[in-house]
Amino acid sequence: MGRKASEQRARVVTALDQLRHQLGLALGSAANARIAAETELAKLELEQRIVRAGIDRSAGDPAIAEQAGDPAMSGVLSWLDTVRRQFYTEWGDGPNRLRELVAASAPGPAGRPPGDWLGRVGSYSGVTTPELWRIGSATVDGSSAGQTAGVELTFDVAVPLLGESHISITSAPPGATTQPRASVDALVENLLTRVLSTFEPGAVRVHLWDVGQLTAVLPNFYALGRTSALTVHDPTRLVDLLDELAGHIRRIHAYTMQAGHTSLQSMRKATGKRVEPWRIAVLYGNGEPLQPEQLRDLKRVASGALAAGISLVLVDVPTALGGSVESISLIDERRAVCSMTGTDLVVQLDPPLPGGQVNRAAARIAEALIAKQGGPRSFADLLPAELGQEHSGRELRAPVGFYEGEAVEVVIGDASPHVLIGGPSGSGKTNFLYSMLGSLTARYSPDELALYLLDFKEGVSFAGLAPGRKDASWLPHARLVGVNVNTDREFGLALLRFLADELRRRSAAAKDHEVTNLAELREQDPEGHWPRIVAVIDEFQYLFAGRDTVTALATSLLEDIARRGRSQGIHLVLASQDVAGIEAFWGKPAVFEQCTLRIAMPKARRVLAEANQAAVAAPRWHAVINHDSGVAHGNQLAHIPDASAKGVFPGLQQRLWERYASGHQQPRLFDGAHAPLLEEATAFTSLVPVARPRALLGQSIDVAEVAQGVELSGAPGRNVAVLGTATKEAVSILDSATRSLANQFRQGDVEFVLTCLVESCEPAVNELADWLATTGHKVEVVPGSDLPARVSALAGDLGSGAIRRMLVLYGADAALPALEQKAPGQQSGLDHLRALLKQGPSNGLHVIGWWRGTARLKDTLGFGGTDDIGAWAALDVQGNELSPFSAGQVVHWSPRSGRALFFDRSTHASPEVIIPFHRPEAEEHDD
Incomplete structure (x- = not known):
């Protein structure tokens, strides 16, 4: 156990020694990194101090000299000198290049001195535009461009505008006691005059709004106020101007997008046409924030304005606009700093244009615009x-x-x-x-x-x-x-x-x-x-x-x-x-x-x-x-x-x-004021003999020229009734039906039986009979008094296989009293007429009759006989009277002159309106 404990302790001690060694290495590395970072930071701080003071002048600064004397800082001056030499090589021609750039991007009035163009009417169509618009110039010392120190190098300063950028102008620096309004007006007037003098009249429209002035906003432009080139807006109604601009944006966006373009400018370049004028809206504020609703609307307009050809020029309106914005901040009445050149360069603003010359230039542009518009244009x-x-x-x-x-x-x-x-x-x-x-x-x-x-x-x-x-x-x-x-x-x-x-x-x-x-x-x-x-x-x-x-x-x-x-x-x-x-x-x-x-x-x-x-x-x-x-x-x-x-x-x-x-x-x-003529109708002139003829009654009210008629086949009910008291139209329908049928039969194949029971119609019936005869057809004119006998004869001849017949009745209802008379034990003429109506079609005989009322037709047909009239044309008859003849359906019809309601139960789902044919001869007789 003692030996094992000793070995374990030895391993622990060894591990701790290794850890101490690694920690030492890490701490040493961190210390070195810190020293290096501090040294690098010191170098950067020294670089900034030298750059701010200038490389040549920094040697006279004791603090900079003392810091530069540190051995660790020895390379800073040499490195900055190398950078300067390289910069001089690139920037040596910088001012000249800037002048050339502005000259190329701001041609004509956009960049040239006023004496070259002020008072002349522009000629640019508005399809293409200058990219830059001059506002002044800037000066740098020659030493900054690798040239002789003390020699001033000047170059033009210009800003983008139409379709490219908005402009935000601040009239005075924070803490200033005065607002140089005249200097701001001169700057804005210079820009607008250059734009208006570049384009042909009408290609640019200017909107002016000043929160503090109802009138006298850029008064030198007021000659343009009688045209659409200039609009001065109510200072209390900024919302109206913003709504108008928003409306233009929506409308222009709609049709440029529909045409496949992303902006009005791209559409102009693609089509070569100026479909809309450019618009510049100048808003003069007072340095105070707008109301939240106004600010929201202004930002919304600004975000879509450039694509719609609208540029905003905001003066003392504190806000951050959407889209591209260039800023111009006045230092004093003649100097400013601009985002195009950076805050380290001071822009010398161009002097104000002579007010009288601007006024005269505006008047000439207005006159040219009015002359261009001319008087009322012709077709x-x-x-x-x-x-x-x-x-x-x-x-x-x-x-x-x-x-x-x-x-x-x-x-x-x-x-x-x-x-x-x-x-x-x-x-x-x-x-x-x-x-x-x-x-x-x-x-x-x-x-x-x-x-x-x-x-x-x-x-x-x-x-x-x-x-x-x-x-x-x-x-x-x-x-x-x-x-x-x-x-x-x-x-x-x-x-x-x-x-x-x-x-x-x-x-x-x-x-x-x-x-x-x-x-x-x-x-x-x-x-x-x-x-x-x-x-x-x-x-x-x-x-x-x-x-x-x-x-x-x-x-x-x-x-x-x-x-x-x-x-x-x-x-x-x-x-x-x-x-x-x-x-x-x-x-x-x-x-x-x-x-x-x-x-x-x-x-x-x-x-x-x-x-x-x-x-x-x-x-x-x-x-x-x-x-x-x-x-x-x-x-x-x-x-x-x-x-x-x-x-x-x-x-x-x-x-x-x-x-x-x-x-x-x-x-x-x-x-609709003229009835069609039968003899001019294609449906009539194209008729030829056929097995199943059609009686033409009138012209359909349709896009195509279509004649409506009734096919007179052998099917039951193939008879035609004309209903109403309108004599002229009734006679016309019977006339056109008869003539059209005649043109569909060969000579000798048909016989026409005509009966006139209305005295005023006799001339028309006689004329029709003469025409039928001249065309080679058999024709018989039966007097009213002889009608009962002739009807009885025709009924008796049914089924004989004789010639086909057409029985044409003018005023059939007038014959009812005579037809109803009968001898004891014999059938009346009315019975025979009913037999013709019922059995005639299958036997080659058809009735084409005119009844002056639906009740009289019912009397003629008798109980259950309505099926015997398969087609009808109603004139001055109310629709509710026609239901029994229309398969019981409700008929919507109010009579009107020169029109008929036509129904053929074999072809129609519901009745339709037709125009009866008229013939010049019939017109003459009526007169």
């Missing part, structure tokens, strides 16, 4: 130099007016898919539509843009866009022109159905090509025909004038097209005098939310956002253009040229027609 100024050079794959873009000489555009595309236009009567809404349509059609060919134009108000606003008697030209982009349709709401519904069908067709094609929008579809299917479609519906509120099926269907279709049309290039332009009373959209904002492009004519209400009253103050012949759903920051006021004056738009249309007409069909014209 011709909207048009491009060459027609049809733009492509609509991504969007439609065209100027519609001018603001202070600059074009104001509308953009219709994915971001602003639909347009809402409002303005009271006489406000220029129609003229605006013509300006917009003219500008679009001049830029885009008919293969790029297709127009569907519909005007619900009484008038012919768009009629001239289709060929007419006086002018054979037409607008090649127009596919459909509808005018005077204020009573034909069904036509608006038909247009929406057409657009919905086209939307489905395009969506299916996009799905097949695995794309999501029109631009991609056109890229994947270059051989396809996919123009952008613009459907203009003027006074669109008429679509929703009633609480009926038309309103319900139109509302549903319009919402669907508004929601999904954007991606497939289908755009709505909805115009109205007043959108306030459209009950169909109460609680259904889907359509209006999609109309992000709002056009408000003077005095228009409820078109822009509720708080946006810009249209109320808009002058005549102007419009407020807003691409941001009517929010105030999106307002752009534009003067709209006179496009509706005689010969103005037709002149453009003639040029377009001559260029494109040969390769495009003329538009379909639907004029």
Whole structure:
């Protein structure tokens, strides 16, 4: 045990000795490191003292000499001398290089002496800008550049501004007893004058705000106050200026991002166009902090302003701005320090510009801007130099007016898919539509843009866009022109159905090509025909004038097209005098939310956002253009040229027609004030003999020119009834039915039996009989007194296999008294007529009759005979009277002149409105 304990103790002692040795080594190393660190720190402190005093002057400082005499410090002076020699080599030409840099980056008025440019109007377009703007100069001793000591070397000092940086100016150092306002004004005036004298008038807009002054803010610029180049803002309403700037930022950010650019400056460089002016906002504070809300808004503006082409110049506004900021702090009235040169160099500010010369220069710029803007621009100024050079794959873009000489555009595309236009009567809404349509059609060919134009108000606003008697030209982009349709709401519904069908067709094609929008579809299917479609519906509120099926269907279709049309290039332009009373959209904002492009004519209400009253103050012949759903920051006021004056738009249309007409069909014209002529209808002129003829009754109210008729086959009930007391329309329907049938039979294959029981119709019946005879058909005109006997004979001839017959009855109800008479034990003429109605179609005989009331038709048919009339056209008959002839469904119909409600139980789910054909001869007889 003793030996083991001794060995264990020996091991412990050895371990402790080793630990002491290691600790000694560590402590020694730490002591050496500390000595080295202290020595290095002493060297750095010595270096700082020598640099502050100057290498040459430091030898005369006893404290520095004593410290430098320490052997450990012996290398400091030699090392600094080596560094100085190297610096002199690099900086020897520093001032000259700075002068060259400023000269290259600040050309013209941006950097040249005032005598070279002050009073001249600038010429820069604003697409490119100087990078720097001179504020003064700085001087260094020659010794700092490796040259002779005592020789002063001067170089220019300039700061970045437009699109590059904000500027923060402090007017006096802390503790100063005076605020040198004149020096600050001179500095700001120098900068602004250089900027305004560099660019062409209108390319830069200046905003002035001074917390302490209502007027007299940079008074030498006040000549610009009568133009948009300068705006002085209310000192108590900083929030208004910040809201305005924020609105510009949002609007500019929206369309630069949509165009694939990160800033307005990059968009300018890429497109070579100045689409927006530069803006400089000068804010004079008083050295006191802004209110928290103002400060928050100012920082928000500053963070996005540069990308939107807005630079802030803050004077005595203590805050830290977002984004790039250069600072200028005045030392006294003529000297300052600037962040561009550092705090060790003093900047000698340029002397104030002569006030009188600045005033005259501002006046010349103002005069040049007014001259550039000129008087009201003409419609011709909207048009491009060459027609049809733009492509609509991504969007439609065209100027519609001018603001202070600059074009104001509308953009219709994915971001602003639909347009809402409002303005009271006489406000220029129609003229605006013509300006917009003219500008679009001049830029885009008919293969790029297709127009569907519909005007619900009484008038012919768009009629001239289709060929007419006086002018054979037409607008090649127009596919459909509808005018005077204020009573034909069904036509608006038909247009929406057409657009919905086209939307489905395009969506299916996009799905097949695995794309999501029109631009991609056109890229994947270059051989396809996919123009952008613009459907203009003027006074669109008429679509929703009633609480009926038309309103319900139109509302549903319009919402669907508004929601999904954007991606497939289908755009709505909805115009109205007043959108306030459209009950169909109460609680259904889907359509209006999609109309992000709002056009408000003077005095228009409820078109822009509720708080946006810009249209109320808009002058005549102007419009407020807003691409941001009517929010105030999106307002752009534009003067709209006179496009509706005689010969103005037709002149453009003639040029377009001559260029494109040969390769495009003329538009379909639907004029609700004129009934279609039978002999001009394609459906009539194309008729040929067929086994199952159709009796044409009228024209469908549809986008395509479609005639509605009744197929007279051998099926039961293939007879036609015309109902109502409207003689003119009833005669027209019977006439067109008979003539159309005649053109579908060969001579000798059909016999027409005509009976007129209304005296006023006899001329028309005789004329029809003469026409049938001249075409080689058999025709018999039966006097009313002979009708019972002739009906009985026809009934007796059923099933004989004889020639096909058409029994045409004018005023059939007038024959009821005679038809009801019968001899004892024999059937009456009415019995025989009922037999013809029931059994005739299967035996080649059809009745086409006119009854002047539904009750009289019921009397003719008898109990349970309604199935014998398979088709009917109702004129001045109320809808509730027609239910027995419509399979019991409720019929919504209020009679209107020149229209009929048509129902064919074999083809229709519900009745539809048609326009009876008219013939010129029938018109002459009626007169």
